Amino acid sequence: MGNFEDGCYGSLPGIALIGKVLAGKCKMHYTRVAVGKGTIPEGNNPKTMTEPAGYVMDAKISDIGTPIDGECQVTVQINSADVQTGFYCTSLLLYAEDPDLGEVPYTYLVLESEPEWIRPASSIVGKLATFDIIAAVGDVDVVSAAIDPEAFATIRAVQKYIKEELAKYPIGGYYGTYIVTLPVSGWIPANENSLDYKFVCDVEETDATGALVPVGGCMPGYFNIADRAGMMSGCESREGYIRFYAKRVPEKDIMAAITLFSKGGAPTTGIGQGLEYGTDGRLAVKVGSGLTFDKQDAVVADTQKVITDSDMLDEDATEQDLKNILLSENS
Numbered sequence: 001m002g003n004f005e006d007g008c009y010g011s012l013p014g015i016a017l018i019g020k021v022l023a024g025k026c027k028m029h030y031t032r033v034a035v036g037k038g039t040i041p042e043g044n045n046p047k048t049m050t051e052p053a054g055y056v057m058d059a060k061i062s063d064i065g066t067p068i069d070g071e072c073q074v075t076v077q078i079n080s081a082d083v084q085t086g087f088y089c090t091s092l093l094l095y096a097e098d099p100d101l102g103e104v105p106y107t108y109l110v111l112e113s114e115p116e117w118i119r120p121a122s123s124i125v126g127k128l129a130t131f132d133i134i135a136a137v138g139d140v141d142v143v144s145a146a147i148d149p150e151a152f153a154t155i156r157a158v159q160k161y162i163k164e165e166l167a168k169y170p171i172g173g174y175y176g177t178y179i180v181t182l183p184v185s186g187w188i189p190a191n192e193n194s195l196d197y198k199f200v201c202d203v204e205e206t207d208a209t210g211a212l213v214p215v216g217g218c219m220p221g222y223f224n225i226a227d228r229a230g231m232m233s234g235c236e237s238r239e240g241y242i243r244f245y246a247k248r249v250p251e252k253d254i255m256a257a258i259t260l261f262s263k264g265g266a267p268t269t270g271i272g273q274g275l276e277y278g279t280d281g282r283l284a285v286k287v288g289s290g291l292t293f294d295k296q297d298a299v300v301a302d303t304q305k306v307i308t309d310s311d312m313l314d315e316d317a318t319e320q321d322l323k324n325i326l327l328s329e330n331s
Contacts, residue, residue: 011048011105026099033060054090062151071136074133078128083119086119150220150223
């Protein structure tokens with residue numbers, strides 16, 4: 001039984017940092033999380049610890065939540081693939097960036113009463129241990145963290161990423177999001193006449209069609225594998241499957257998150273203002289004065305429409321407009 005109840009404890013430097021953030025001196029940014037296997041020494045407590053008892057390694061920060069009711073959730077991972085000797089994890093210490101002191105301890109997570117066994121890389125069965133550190137932030141409403149690109153994506157992180165990406169790309173109707181695995185055995189020589197990408201991997205997906213637009217790519221934790229294989233950043237949606245391209249066969253399986261959209265989503269203003277997409281995904285055109293559709297749905301111009309002087313450009317006015325533009329650019 002540990003000397004302190006398991007849970008998260010705010011450090012004294014962390015509490016002082018909250019005041020600096022609220023005063024506008026800096027932003028709240030978490031830098032790393034250290035892992036320990038020991039017990040807190042006699043005469044110390046979680047609030048005064050500057051490193052985890054019995055430091056072993058750094059964990060990977062995989063996700064950070066938006067502050068709610070004065071608290072922020074930081075998700076960290078320990079992958080047995082990074083561990084040489086197995087150990088019991090008894091503590092995690094979250095660090096933050098202080099403008100005056102540099103990196104300071106922020107939140108200490110005590111696990112001494114129920115430590116987590118972390119298997120070594122040599123174990124027959126690997127392990128990915130995930131921990132949530134609840135950090136007090138007071139009235140701070142914006143928090144950032146150094147997310148490790150090698151961390152594995154959680155379902156919550158993927159959903160958050162998809163939501164953010166959907167807000168960036170208003171390219172038609174949302175069709176669905178799919179988490180797929182690209183197995184090493186699934187890569188075959190490409191039949192297409194491609195000089196760069198010699199291999200393709202077709203992942204079965206019954207919802208996929210050639211009329212859909214795929215957006216996405218490999219998930220966090222698989223970037224290096226994809227990069228070494230020269231994997232194309234994009235993919236293709238075809239009838240019943242999604243096709244991926246690579247210059248070389250990847251050395252390991254790759255997980256990817258793909259979102260399918262129906263084609264469309266023309267802007268409501270500017271170029272393409274008159275373009276719309278119907279429920280079947282086909283392009284529709286708003287027809288103005290002097291245009292109609294014939295029986296074959298072809299656009300037909302009314303040749304009887306009378307063109308008046310008001311429809312024509314005024315030569316003097318046009319010349320003056322050009323002078324005004326040139327003068328404004330040279331001024």
